[in-house]
Amino acid sequence: MDPEFTAPASLEEAVGDLERDGAVAVGGGTQVGLLVRQGLIEPCRLVWLGRIAGLREIRTDADGSLLIGAAATLAEIAASPLVRSVQPMVVRAASQVGNARVRAVGTLGGHLVHADPRQDLPPCLLVLAAEVRLLGRKGTRDMPLRDFIRGPFETAIQDGELLIRVKIPPNPRDTRCCYLRFTPGSSNDYPTVGVAALADLSDGMTRRAAVGLGGVAPRPLLVELPQLAGRALDAAAIAVAGQAAATACDPASDQRGSAAYKRAMARLWTVRALRACSL
Amino acid sequence: MKLAFLLNGEAFETEAPGGALLLDLIRGQGLCGTREGCGVGVCGACTVLVDRDPVSSCIFLAGCAQGRQVWTVEGIARREPDLVEAFIEHEGLQCGACTSGQLVMAAALRAKGKDPGEAGTRDFLAGNLCRCTGYQSIVDSVRAALGS
Numbered sequence: 130m131d132p133e134f135t136a137p138a139s140l141e142e143a144v145g146d147l148e149r150d151g152a153v154a155v156g157g158g159t160q161v162g163l164l165v166r167q168g169l170i171e172p173c174r175l176v177w178l179g180r181i182a183g184l185r186e187i188r189t190d191a192d193g194s195l196l197i198g199a200a201a202t203l204a205e206i207a208a209s210p211l212v213r214s215v216q217p218m219v220v221r222a223a224s225q226v227g228n229a230r231v232r233a234v235g236t237l238g239g240h241l242v243h244a245d246p247r248q249d250l251p252p253c254l255l256v257l258a259a260e261v262r263l264l265g266r267k268g269t270r271d272m273p274l275r276d277f278i279r280g281p282f283e284t285a286i287q288d289g290e291l292l293i294r295v296k297i298p299p300n301p302r303d304t305r306c307c308y309l310r311f312t313p314g315s316s317n318d319y320p321t322v323g324v325a326a327l328a329d330l331s332d333g334m335t336r337r338a339a340v341g342l343g344g345v346a347p348r349p350l351l352v353e354l355p356q357l358a359g360r361a362l363d364a365a366a367i368a369v370a371g372q373a374a375a376t377a378c379d380p381a382s383d384q385r386g387s388a389a390y391k392r393a394m395a396r397l398w399t400v401r402a403l404r405a406c407s408l
Numbered sequence: 409m410k411l412a413f414l415l416n417g418e419a420f421e422t423e424a425p426g427g428a429l430l431l432d433l434i435r436g437q438g439l440c441g442t443r444e445g446c447g448v449g450v451c452g453a454c455t456v457l458v459d460r461d462p463v464s465s466c467i468f469l470a471g472c473a474q475g476r477q478v479w480t481v482e483g484i485a486r487r488e489p490d491l492v493e494a495f496i497e498h499e500g501l502q503c504g505a506c507t508s509g510q511l512v513m514a515a516a517l518r519a520k521g522k523d524p525g526e527a528g529t530r531d532f533l534a535g536n537l538c539r540c541t542g543y544q545s546i547v548d549s550v551r552a553a554l555g556s
Contacts, residue, residue: 131426131427132425132426132427133409133426134409134469134471136471155469157472158467159449162429162449162469163448163449165429165469166429166467167447167448172427175427175471177469177471179472204461228535228536229462229533230449230452230455230462230464230535231449231464231535233461233462234458234472316531316534317450317535
């Protein structure tokens with residue numbers, strides 16, 4: 130079936146175009162183009178979002194939240210001085226997704242709606258308590274990312290809806306973040322495990338610590354570490370966190386590692402990421 | 409859908425299916441320097457520029473090129489022959505299968521205007537796979553083209 134191809138100039142037009150059953154939104158097209166080429170999806174209409182002014186905007190809110198438009202490319206996010214100054218871990222993760230060609234056109238919205246459990250950005254955005262904004266014919270709704278991602282390749286987005294924006298609230302004063310991705314394959318490849326560590330070290334000890342884990346469960350995991358609160362982020366505390374990460378995993382064995390290996394790597398790279406936060 | 413864009417600097421118009429991929433359009437025009445290596449956007453043999461962006465044309469929906477500038481290796485080699493010279497001088501190819509993509513990536517990197525250093529160059533090229541050279545001569549060629 131040959132799909133229609135539309136290039137709406139506004140969000141309103143885009144929502145209208147998506148109202149048809151079997152219409153699919155396209156950001157950079159790195160996922161949709163692949164799925165169409167392989168015959169894995171047969172949309173009746175492709176709705177390209179590249180013409181919508183303002184959908185790629187990156188700015189801060191009055192309260193210091195970082196707002197990233199869904200059509201911002203991973204390359205734009207990785208190169209953004211604003212994102213680097215406010216949320217450097219997001220720059221680090223965005224700069225490692227796929228390869229330079231994917232990052233040049235792939236969008237944040239497309240990345241999140243695709244919801245591959247091995248992706249780099251979701252673990253980071255989970256620990257940062259990110260929220261997504263969805264737009265449909267009935268208006269907008271906001272949702273924490275941890276509720277938005279439901280399972281492998283499954284999100285809470287409904288037919289006719291668009292993800293239009295990601296909001297990341299400001300971090301407490303002395304928050305340390307570190308994203309590490311471990312891939313025994315090529316840098317192009319998804320990681321065996323991705324760990325996004327966050328430690329709020331305001332007041333000289335840990336007020337909050339958490340890790341986001343990618344690649345080791347049917348969806349990216351947010352592992353809060355309340356057992357670390359009120360203590361120093363020392364080797365003993367970090368070891369406890371590593372154990373918590375290993376326990377939280379539910380990995381599948383595949384060519385990126387056996388389940389046992391992935392569990393061990395989740396522990397090891399959690400320890401490394403939190404150690405980096407403690408320095 | 410009706411498509412109109414600049415292809416290697418010249419006006420190009422065609423009628424194409426809505427799900428058409430840019431690679432097929434390009435090769436259909438006889439511009440066979442752009443190759444299909446993997447068909448899934450990983451190997452980089454199909455790399456072209458859309459405006460300043462390097463893309464995997466095998467998974468790039470042609471409709472997204474509407475009104476834009478598309479450059480293939482043929483056009484880039486004509487407009488930047490020194491890139492080709494750098495690859496010859498530093499032996500940045502053997503069988504040539506990946507070379508079109510490597511040249512296009514080199515042009516994209518150079519167009520950014522700032523030298524990212526050796527590590528940054530390797531990182532930018534990391535998505536263009538080569539089975540022959542072991543990559544060092546490709547990196548040397550691109551570093552030379554960047555003027556370093």
